[in-house]
Amino acid sequence: MTDESSASEIEPGVSRETLGSIFGGDEGVARAETYVGLLATEGITRGLIGPREVPRLWERHVLNSAVVAELIDSRSEVLDVGSGAGLPGLPIAIARPDLSVTLVEPMERRTVFLFEAVQELGLDNVEVVRARAEEVDPKGEADVVVSRAVAPLGKLANWCLPLARTGGTMLALKGRSAADEIERDKYKIRKAKGESPEILTCGGEFLEVPTTVVSIVKAG
Numbered sequence: 422m423t424d425e426s427s428a429s430e431i432e433p434g435v436s437r438e439t440l441g442s443i444f445g446g447d448e449g450v451a452r453a454e455t456y457v458g459l460l461a462t463e464g465i466t467r468g469l470i471g472p473r474e475v476p477r478l479w480e481r482h483v484l485n486s487a488v489v490a491e492l493i494d495s496r497s498e499v500l501d502v503g504s505g506a507g508l509p510g511l512p513i514a515i516a517r518p519d520l521s522v523t524l525v526e527p528m529e530r531r532t533v534f535l536f537e538a539v540q541e542l543g544l545d546n547v548e549v550v551r552a553r554a555e556e557v558d559p560k561g562e563a564d565v566v567v568s569r570a571v572a573p574l575g576k577l578a579n580w581c582l583p584l585a586r587t588g589g590t591m592l593a594l595k596g597r598s599a600a601d602e603i604e605r606d607k608y609k610i611r612k613a614k615g616e617s618p619e620i621l622t623c624g625g626e627f628l629e630v631p632t633t634v635v636s637i638v639k640a641g
Protein backbone atom coordinates (compact mmCIF):
# COMPACT_ATOMS: atom_id res chain seq x y z
CA MET A 422 0.00 0.00 0.00
CA THR A 423 1.34 3.45 -0.78
CA ASP A 424 0.56 6.64 1.06
CA GLU A 425 1.05 9.17 -1.72
CA SER A 426 -0.73 12.18 -0.26
CA SER A 427 0.31 13.36 3.15
CA ALA A 428 -2.50 13.37 5.68
CA SER A 429 -1.16 16.71 6.90
CA GLU A 430 -2.55 18.21 3.66
CA ILE A 431 -6.04 17.45 4.97
CA GLU A 432 -6.95 19.74 7.84
CA PRO A 433 -8.17 17.96 10.98
CA GLY A 434 -10.17 21.05 12.01
CA VAL A 435 -9.05 20.66 15.64
CA SER A 436 -5.79 21.56 17.40
CA ARG A 437 -2.82 19.24 17.72
CA GLU A 438 -3.50 19.16 21.45
CA THR A 439 -7.06 17.98 20.87
CA LEU A 440 -5.83 15.27 18.51
CA GLY A 441 -3.44 14.17 21.24
CA SER A 442 -6.26 14.01 23.79
CA ILE A 443 -8.50 11.99 21.47
CA PHE A 444 -5.78 9.56 20.34
CA GLY A 445 -3.89 9.28 23.63
CA GLY A 446 -0.63 10.96 22.59
CA ASP A 447 1.81 11.28 19.70
CA GLU A 448 1.85 7.63 18.66
CA GLY A 449 -1.92 7.56 18.33
CA VAL A 450 -1.95 10.86 16.41
CA ALA A 451 0.71 9.52 14.00
CA ARG A 452 -1.39 6.39 13.39
CA ALA A 453 -4.53 8.45 12.86
CA GLU A 454 -2.65 10.58 10.30
CA THR A 455 -1.47 7.46 8.49
CA TYR A 456 -5.04 6.12 8.45
CA VAL A 457 -6.40 9.39 7.02
CA GLY A 458 -3.66 9.20 4.38
CA LEU A 459 -4.71 5.65 3.48
CA LEU A 460 -8.38 6.61 3.21
CA ALA A 461 -7.49 9.59 1.03
CA THR A 462 -5.44 7.45 -1.38
CA GLU A 463 -6.20 3.70 -1.40
CA GLY A 464 -9.64 4.29 0.10
CA ILE A 465 -10.56 6.44 -2.89
CA THR A 466 -8.86 4.42 -5.64
CA ARG A 467 -10.45 1.20 -4.35
CA GLY A 468 -13.89 2.83 -4.21
CA LEU A 469 -14.31 2.56 -0.42
CA ILE A 470 -14.66 6.30 0.17
CA GLY A 471 -16.21 8.90 -2.13
CA PRO A 472 -13.73 11.56 -3.37
CA ARG A 473 -15.98 14.29 -1.99
CA GLU A 474 -15.36 12.94 1.52
CA VAL A 475 -11.65 13.81 1.45
CA PRO A 476 -11.90 17.32 2.99
CA ARG A 477 -14.04 15.96 5.81
CA LEU A 478 -12.24 12.69 6.48
CA TRP A 479 -10.97 13.90 9.83
CA GLU A 480 -14.02 15.47 11.43
CA ARG A 481 -16.92 13.61 9.87
CA HIS A 482 -15.35 10.17 9.77
CA VAL A 483 -12.22 9.59 11.85
CA LEU A 484 -12.76 11.95 14.82
CA ASN A 485 -16.49 11.28 15.05
CA SER A 486 -15.65 7.58 15.24
CA ALA A 487 -12.71 7.89 17.64
CA VAL A 488 -14.68 9.78 20.32
CA VAL A 489 -17.01 6.80 20.73
CA ALA A 490 -14.10 5.22 22.64
CA GLU A 491 -15.07 7.38 25.62
CA LEU A 492 -18.23 5.24 26.05
CA ILE A 493 -16.28 1.97 26.26
CA ASP A 494 -14.89 0.43 29.48
CA SER A 495 -11.21 -0.44 29.64
CA ARG A 496 -10.06 -3.80 28.23
CA SER A 497 -13.38 -4.48 26.52
CA GLU A 498 -13.82 -6.91 23.64
CA VAL A 499 -15.31 -4.80 20.84
CA LEU A 500 -16.86 -5.91 17.53
CA ASP A 501 -17.36 -3.43 14.69
CA VAL A 502 -20.16 -4.80 12.48
CA GLY A 503 -20.08 -3.68 8.82
CA SER A 504 -16.74 -1.98 9.25
CA GLY A 505 -16.31 -1.00 5.57
CA ALA A 506 -13.03 0.91 5.38
CA GLY A 507 -12.62 0.59 9.18
CA LEU A 508 -15.19 2.99 10.63
CA PRO A 509 -15.69 3.31 13.51
CA GLY A 510 -13.48 0.35 14.56
CA LEU A 511 -10.03 1.52 13.46
CA PRO A 512 -10.17 5.01 15.03
CA ILE A 513 -11.47 3.43 18.25
CA ALA A 514 -8.63 0.87 18.22
CA ILE A 515 -6.04 3.61 17.56
CA ALA A 516 -7.40 5.76 20.40
CA ARG A 517 -7.59 2.83 22.84
CA PRO A 518 -4.79 0.25 22.64
CA ASP A 519 -6.28 -1.47 25.74
CA LEU A 520 -9.33 -2.62 23.74
CA SER A 521 -9.46 -5.76 21.56
CA VAL A 522 -11.28 -4.77 18.38
CA THR A 523 -12.62 -7.16 15.73
CA LEU A 524 -13.65 -5.65 12.41
CA VAL A 525 -16.48 -7.68 10.83
CA GLU A 526 -17.03 -7.05 7.13
CA PRO A 527 -18.44 -9.37 4.44
CA MET A 528 -17.03 -7.75 1.26
CA GLU A 529 -13.68 -9.12 0.16
CA ARG A 530 -12.18 -5.95 -1.29
CA ARG A 531 -12.99 -4.14 1.94
CA THR A 532 -11.43 -6.84 4.12
CA VAL A 533 -8.30 -6.79 1.94
CA PHE A 534 -8.02 -3.04 2.62
CA LEU A 535 -8.64 -3.65 6.34
CA PHE A 536 -5.95 -6.36 6.61
CA GLU A 537 -3.44 -4.10 4.87
CA ALA A 538 -4.39 -1.05 6.94
CA VAL A 539 -4.02 -2.94 10.23
CA GLN A 540 -0.57 -4.06 9.17
CA GLU A 541 0.50 -0.61 7.97
CA LEU A 542 -0.77 1.03 11.17
CA GLY A 543 1.06 -1.56 13.29
CA LEU A 544 -2.04 -2.30 15.38
CA ASP A 545 -1.76 -5.45 17.48
CA ASN A 546 -5.19 -5.01 19.10
CA VAL A 547 -7.22 -5.50 15.89
CA GLU A 548 -8.50 -8.59 14.05
CA VAL A 549 -10.32 -8.65 10.74
CA VAL A 550 -13.06 -11.22 10.08
CA ARG A 551 -14.68 -11.61 6.69
CA ALA A 552 -18.31 -12.46 7.52
CA ARG A 553 -21.81 -11.15 7.69
CA ALA A 554 -22.91 -10.29 11.23
CA GLU A 555 -25.40 -13.18 11.18
CA GLU A 556 -22.58 -15.67 10.48
CA VAL A 557 -20.15 -14.56 13.20
CA ASP A 558 -19.17 -17.35 15.55
CA PRO A 559 -18.92 -17.41 18.53
CA LYS A 560 -21.91 -15.29 19.47
CA GLY A 561 -22.73 -13.80 22.87
CA GLU A 562 -19.18 -12.90 23.89
CA ALA A 563 -18.50 -9.26 22.96
CA ASP A 564 -18.65 -6.57 25.63
CA VAL A 565 -19.54 -3.92 23.06
CA VAL A 566 -20.80 -4.15 19.46
CA VAL A 567 -20.38 -0.92 17.49
CA SER A 568 -21.71 -0.03 14.04
CA ARG A 569 -22.02 2.98 11.77
CA ALA A 570 -24.15 3.47 8.66
CA VAL A 571 -24.94 -0.23 8.32
CA ALA A 572 -28.71 -0.75 8.69
CA PRO A 573 -31.89 0.58 10.33
CA LEU A 574 -31.90 0.20 14.11
CA GLY A 575 -34.30 -2.79 14.27
CA LYS A 576 -32.25 -4.83 11.83
CA LEU A 577 -29.04 -3.78 13.57
CA ALA A 578 -30.43 -4.94 16.92
CA ASN A 579 -31.08 -8.36 15.34
CA TRP A 580 -27.52 -8.52 14.05
CA CYS A 581 -25.60 -6.91 16.93
CA LEU A 582 -27.34 -7.97 20.16
CA PRO A 583 -26.82 -11.74 19.58
CA LEU A 584 -23.08 -11.01 19.38
CA ALA A 585 -23.00 -9.24 22.76
CA ARG A 586 -22.79 -10.98 26.12
CA THR A 587 -25.66 -10.55 28.57
CA GLY A 588 -25.22 -7.08 30.06
CA GLY A 589 -23.06 -6.08 27.09
CA THR A 590 -23.96 -3.11 24.92
CA MET A 591 -24.54 -2.28 21.29
CA LEU A 592 -23.54 1.25 20.28
CA ALA A 593 -25.02 2.35 16.95
CA LEU A 594 -23.71 5.66 15.57
CA LYS A 595 -26.79 7.46 14.30
CA GLY A 596 -27.41 11.04 13.35
CA ARG A 597 -30.61 12.99 13.71
CA SER A 598 -32.68 9.88 12.96
CA ALA A 599 -31.89 8.29 16.34
CA ALA A 600 -35.12 9.12 18.19
CA ASP A 601 -37.36 8.27 15.21
CA GLU A 602 -35.59 4.96 14.67
CA ILE A 603 -36.00 4.02 18.32
CA GLU A 604 -39.71 4.82 18.22
CA ARG A 605 -40.25 2.97 14.93
CA ASP A 606 -38.24 -0.14 15.86
CA LYS A 607 -38.91 -0.44 19.61
CA TYR A 608 -40.69 -3.82 19.31
CA LYS A 609 -37.91 -5.29 17.14
CA ILE A 610 -35.34 -4.06 19.67
CA ARG A 611 -37.23 -5.65 22.55
CA LYS A 612 -37.64 -8.91 20.62
CA ALA A 613 -33.87 -8.95 20.06
CA LYS A 614 -33.41 -8.78 23.88
CA GLY A 615 -32.57 -5.09 23.94
CA GLU A 616 -33.29 -3.10 27.11
CA SER A 617 -34.55 0.50 26.86
CA PRO A 618 -32.45 2.31 24.25
CA GLU A 619 -30.69 5.50 25.27
CA ILE A 620 -29.44 8.33 23.06
CA LEU A 621 -25.96 9.44 24.08
CA THR A 622 -23.59 12.02 22.65
CA CYS A 623 -19.82 11.90 22.80
CA GLY A 624 -16.88 14.08 21.83
CA GLY A 625 -18.75 17.25 22.77
CA GLU A 626 -15.69 18.81 24.41
CA PHE A 627 -13.61 18.30 21.24
CA LEU A 628 -15.92 18.46 18.22
CA GLU A 629 -18.25 21.07 16.79
CA VAL A 630 -20.70 18.30 15.98
CA PRO A 631 -20.65 15.63 18.70
CA THR A 632 -21.36 12.03 17.73
CA THR A 633 -24.86 10.71 18.45
CA VAL A 634 -25.01 7.10 19.56
CA VAL A 635 -27.92 4.80 20.36
CA SER A 636 -26.87 2.60 23.27
CA ILE A 637 -28.79 -0.63 23.94
CA VAL A 638 -27.91 -3.05 26.74
CA LYS A 639 -28.52 -6.76 26.09
CA ALA A 640 -30.97 -8.22 28.59
CA GLY A 641 -30.55 -11.70 30.11
Ligand SMILES: C[S@@+](CC[C@H](N)C(=O)[O-])C[C@H]1O[C@@H](n2cnc3c(N)ncnc32)[C@H](O)[C@@H]1O
Nearest residue numbers: 502503504505508509527528553554569570571
Ligand atom coordinates in the same frame (compact mmCIF):
# COMPACT_ATOMS: atom_id res chain seq x y z
C1 LIG B 1 -22.49 2.08 4.16
S1 LIG B 1 -21.22 0.95 4.60
C2 LIG B 1 -20.63 1.65 6.10
C3 LIG B 1 -19.21 1.24 6.37
C4 LIG B 1 -18.60 1.86 7.64
N1 LIG B 1 -19.25 1.34 8.83
C5 LIG B 1 -18.65 3.37 7.62
O1 LIG B 1 -19.30 3.98 8.49
O2 LIG B 1 -18.05 3.98 6.72
C6 LIG B 1 -22.13 -0.49 5.17
C7 LIG B 1 -21.22 -1.69 5.40
O3 LIG B 1 -21.98 -2.74 6.01
C8 LIG B 1 -21.60 -3.95 5.42
N2 LIG B 1 -22.70 -4.93 5.62
C9 LIG B 1 -23.85 -5.04 4.93
N3 LIG B 1 -24.59 -6.06 5.40
C10 LIG B 1 -23.88 -6.61 6.44
C11 LIG B 1 -24.11 -7.71 7.33
N4 LIG B 1 -25.20 -8.45 7.26
N5 LIG B 1 -23.17 -7.97 8.24
C12 LIG B 1 -22.04 -7.22 8.34
N6 LIG B 1 -21.78 -6.18 7.52
C13 LIG B 1 -22.68 -5.88 6.58
C14 LIG B 1 -21.33 -3.61 3.97
O4 LIG B 1 -20.51 -4.57 3.31
C15 LIG B 1 -20.65 -2.25 4.10
O5 LIG B 1 -19.25 -2.36 4.21
